Amino acid sequence: MVGKAALLIGEITHARREWQECGAILKLKEYPDGSREEFVSKCRNGDFDDVTVIYRSNDSNKITGNFNKELVDALPDSLKFICHNGAGYDNIDIEACTRRGISVSSTPVAVNDATADIAIFLMLGALRRITSSFQSVRQGNWRGSNFQLGHDPKNKVFGILGMGGIGSAVATRARAFGMKIQYHNRHQLPSNEEGGAEYVSFKELLETSDVLSLNLSLNPSTKHIISKPQFDMMKEGVVVINTARGPLIDEAALVEAMKSGKVWSVGVDVYEEEPKIHLGLLENENVVLLPHIGTATFETQRDMELLVLENLKDAVQYGRLKTQVLEQKYRKNEDDRWLRNH
The missing domain is CATH 3.40.50.720 (NAD(P)-binding Rossmann-like Domain)
Known part of the structure; x- marks a missing residue:
């Protein structure tokens, strides 16, 4: 020994x-x-x-x-x-x-595929505003009193903030749904690593994405990288997905953006003060919530x-x-x- x-x-x-x-x-x-x-x-x-x-x-x-x-x-x-x-x-x-x-x-x-799978699960759930249907059918209320039509992913612009291993795996899956993929990193990837995705500025990513997926790491420079000024720049009715780290998003600003209709729906697996979840997210049926299970497979x-x-x-x-x-x-x-x- x-x-x-x-x-x-x-x-x-x-x-x-x-x-x-x-x-x-x-x-x-x-x-x-x-x-x-x-x-x-x-x-x-x-x-x-x-x-x-x-x-x-x-x-x-x-x-x-x-x-x-x-x-x-x-x-x-x-x-x-x-x-x-x-x-x-x-x-x-x-x-x-x-x-x-x-x-x-x-x-x-090691985490890329499982996390990307959860991101797509959240995207589909958010596009279809699935929470209300999940809840009503279990309560014996069939489609419930607040049933709403959802959206198809096909032909939507899927924006990825952070095109590392997980972001690339998310892009591969989103492309299978007929989505147009664009991304922003600190630096553009070599063309052979982009997989047909378009590199855009941070500003353009916010302004033109129908769905925005956060796939970047948390550090002092990325905390609240998405807050009120960024929500103000986004398209009306944007869908936001976060499987990375909760503090990347200012949750209070997110709740306000949902109230105003700027954000149509949200899918989140991570939270700003985990395991505490902002009451405004818990009370909104247009939010799909998971308890940080992105890598939770055997x-x-x-x-x-x-x-x-x-x-x-x-x-x-x-x-x-x-x-x-x-x-x-x-x-x-x-x-x-x-x-x-x-």
Whole structure:
């Protein structure tokens, strides 16, 4: 047994055997439950002084809380890698990790299909204003007293804000419904990666999309990227879909936009103050609500856990991460270019 250790915070459900097999190259430690205070105390008391790599997840955040600067600074000096189970990692202070020399990975690719499926489910439900029908038929009221015609997706302009792996998977599915696909990123994709989608400015995306799907990551620059000024720019009767992160949308502004009729319907899987949901969304039958289940399939959950373990093994055996977070990956590429040029 080598002297290095890996620490699992929380649980592994679908790849437990593969985690145990990592014991061939690492000492395995687990912190399945507890509190942030207890975890910090164990860090400071030396319980994890041999830990090189941590496996943590969005679910384990309820145990430790955010990996903010305070927590990152308490982690053992031996720690070099954090392997995170989740496509989103806004509960990790990447800058604080980078300053400590800690590399961080996430689980892109593994989440693409399941999240894209939920986005299309929400889009169809929102276009058909399906909530009222769901509720009335279960109440024995057939179509109910508020039955309304919906809209077809065919020939609608589908706008994607954030054309990464998930956004591209959403585009593929939306195209099958006969929709015109356009997108906005910070940078236009190479033509061979666009799949026929049209690159437009942020302003044009807002002004011309019949359906707007949010598929970008949350960071300080993207919080409330959709708020009242952006709703004011949108087409009358726009449909808004969010499967990314709740704080990307100013929910109070969204509720007002629905009241005014600017937004025709909404499909959301994520919320600004999860698990709390804005009362204006709960009370509006033109909103399709899901409880953040975008990746909640057996297959995807196992794929995510396996990808975390691949990162963990690469970290220990080769000193690198397979899916390092973009902020660190781009920074490393920029540093490498600087060294080559100086």
